[in-house]
Amino acid sequence: MKAFGEIWRSNLFQKWLMAITGLLLVLFLLGHLSGNLLVFLGPAHLNEYAHGLRTMGHGAVLWGARLGLLAFFILHVSSAITLSRRNRQARPQKYVKVEARSSTLASRTMLYSGLLLISYVLYHLAHFTWGAVHSQHYAQVSYILPSGEVVPDVYTMVVKSFSEPLIVILYLLSMVMVGLHLNHAISSAFQTMGVTNRRIMPLVRVGGPALSVIIALGFSAVPLAIILGFVKI
Ligand code: HEM
Numbered sequence: 001m002k003a004f005g006e007i008w009r010s011n012l013f014q015k016w017l018m019a020i021t022g023l024l025l026v027l028f029l030l031g032h033l034s035g036n037l038l039v040f041l042g043p044a045h046l047n048e049y050a051h052g053l054r055t056m057g058h059g060a061v062l063w064g065a066r067l068g069l070l071a072f073f074i075l076h077v078s079s080a081i082t083l084s085r086r087n088r089q090a091r092p093q094k095y096v097k098v099e100a101r102s103s104t105l106a107s108r109t110m111l112y113s114g115l116l117l118i119s120y121v122l123y124h125l126a127h128f129t130w131g132a133v134h135s136q137h138y139a140q141v142s143y144i145l146p147s148g149e150v151v152p153d154v155y156t157m158v159v160k161s162f163s164e165p166l167i168v169i170l171y172l173l174s175m176v177m178v179g180l181h182l183n184h185a186i187s188s189a190f191q192t193m194g195v196t197n198r199r200i201m202p203l204v205r206v207g208g209p210a211l212s213v214i215i216a217l218g219f220s221a222v223p224l225a226i227i228l229g230f231v232k233i
Pocket of ligand 1: 029032036050066117121124125128129154158171178219220222223
């Protein structure tokens with residue numbers, strides 16, 4: 001038990017924990033993005049998808065995924081804070097400038113962009129999942145699927161929300177934050193996990209930032225398309 005405690009607290013374990021949970025959260029984002037893009041196919045597709053997620057396995061699948069997501073999120077944030085605190089304690093003052101010059105804006109601001117992301121996720125849940133903010137747009141309306149089933153109208157909720165410029169601006173700024181955070185995070189996670197092969201390394205170095213741009217632009221496409229009038233009720 002003591003040995004496990006020591007392994008858990010070690011820097012190496014905490015780095016692996018941050019890398020693996022981070023990559024699992026990226027997988028969630030890719031799944032979430034592909035679901036969101038259904039907005040471009042119209043209300044029937046998005047509403048059927050949202051209803052399918054809620055009812056799969058009588059709701060057990062969604063709750064299992066939510067609990068898993070919450071656990072990854074907590075482990076990711078706690079390992080990030082632990083490592084960042086240890087780094088700061090171990091770093092002599094005179095090295096601060098040297099590191100700042102050789103690092104990128106994204107890498108230097110990981111903890112801050114991460115903390116801002118937590119605020120975004122809380123705001124986002126309050127918006128679309130709990131209906132605690134912008135509740136005038138919350139899915140009060142029902143939608144009749146082609147199968148005849150009556151389900152919450154997630155499509156109308158999303159389109160009405162992103163018809164408000166302030167909400168669009170808040171989401172777009174948050175997506176810049178998502179992109180900035182992932183820009184450094186994805187390649188860094190693969191490096192932590194020992195991907196140092198000379199042939200794969202360049203792919204990881206380019207692929208991480210490229211994927212971060214795809215994710216940020218993909219999510220931004222939804223509010224932008226709505227406010228510009230390409231997607232309507
Ligand atoms: C413009 C971009 C986004 C849109 C339009 C969007 C849309 C939505 C919608 C409509 C829901 C509620 C689904 C439902 O209850 O049926 C939802 C849930 C959620 N979103 Fe997003 N989302 C976006 C970006 C993000 C990002 C970047 C993250 C993470 C950093 C995220 C994390 C979540 C989480 C954790 C849930 C709750 C899942 C659940 O427990 O049901 N979303 N999103």
